[in-house]
Amino acid sequence: MAETIRLLGMSGSLRKDSFNTALLHAAQELAPAGMTVEIADLSAMPLYNDDVREKGYPAPAQALREGIRRADAVLIATPEYNYSIPGVLKNAIDWASRPPEQPFDGKVVAIMGASPGRIGTARAQYHLRQCFVFLNSIVLNRPEVMVGGAAQVFKDGKLTDAPTRQFVSDLLTALSQAVARQRVLARSPAS
Ligand code: FNR
Numbered sequence: 001m002a003e004t005i006r007l008l009g010m011s012g013s014l015r016k017d018s019f020n021t022a023l024l025h026a027a028q029e030l031a032p033a034g035m036t037v038e039i040a041d042l043s044a045m046p047l048y049n050d051d052v053r054e055k056g057y058p059a060p061a062q063a064l065r066e067g068i069r070r071a072d073a074v075l076i077a078t079p080e081y082n083y084s085i086p087g088v089l090k091n092a093i094d095w096a097s098r099p100p101e102q103p104f105d106g107k108v109v110a111i112m113g114a115s116p117g118r119i120g121t122a123r124a125q126y127h128l129r130q131c132f133v134f135l136n137s138i139v140l141n142r143p144e145v146m147v148g149g150a151a152q153v154f155k156d157g158k159l160t161d162a163p164t165r166q167f168v169s170d171l172l173t174a175l176s177q178a179v180a181r182q183r184v185l186a187r188s189p190a191s
Helices: 019-030 050-055 059-070 087-096 121-135 164-186
Strands: 006-009 035-038 073-077 107-113 145-147
Touching: 006 019, 006 087, 006 164, 019 035, 019 073, 019 107, 019 121, 019 145, 019 164, 059 087, 087 107, 087 121, 107 121, 107 164, 145 164
Parallel strands: 006 035, 006 073, 073 107, 107 145
Antiparallel strands: none
């Protein structure tokens, strides 16, 4: 029997009607059998402060770190703010990224994003990829899920556009394959 694949979703938007959180909900709906998608709550994350970290991780940061550690892969839905990554998401990644045993190390990560504009968060996604170079994550190259014209492809918080739903499904398939490859590597005698 195939092993379960646990994804942790992170949305870069705290907005109630966020297109990006809705994109994660679409991933929950489209997840194949055996895949679960939990969505991290980033709403109570304090602003990063290394003095605070040295005294111990605040509860929301600790919860995120543990959630990433438990997950087989992380699925990020990012808005684009001023051609880059929203502070909410970068701040959460910064908290997760510090020692000991930073949990993004060797973790499979997939990125998607939605915007009412035409570029579909492409610029933010490429900035986000750069962060994961330093964190030594395994970021999927393809498919790129850059959802433009978000007001047209979501209706009442649900992703209704068939081609966009197919992109999300394809990303989930690619994630499953990447997690399976990592599991084989982790079990090989040379690792
Ligand atoms: C934006 N928005 C935006 N859109 C875009 O395509 N490129 C950009 O550079 C920006 N910049 C930007 C900055 C700030 C501060 C805000 C608040 C918004 C619009 C943005 O894509 C839109 O608000 C989305 O709806 C945000 O994502 P959620 O909240 O729907 O997930």
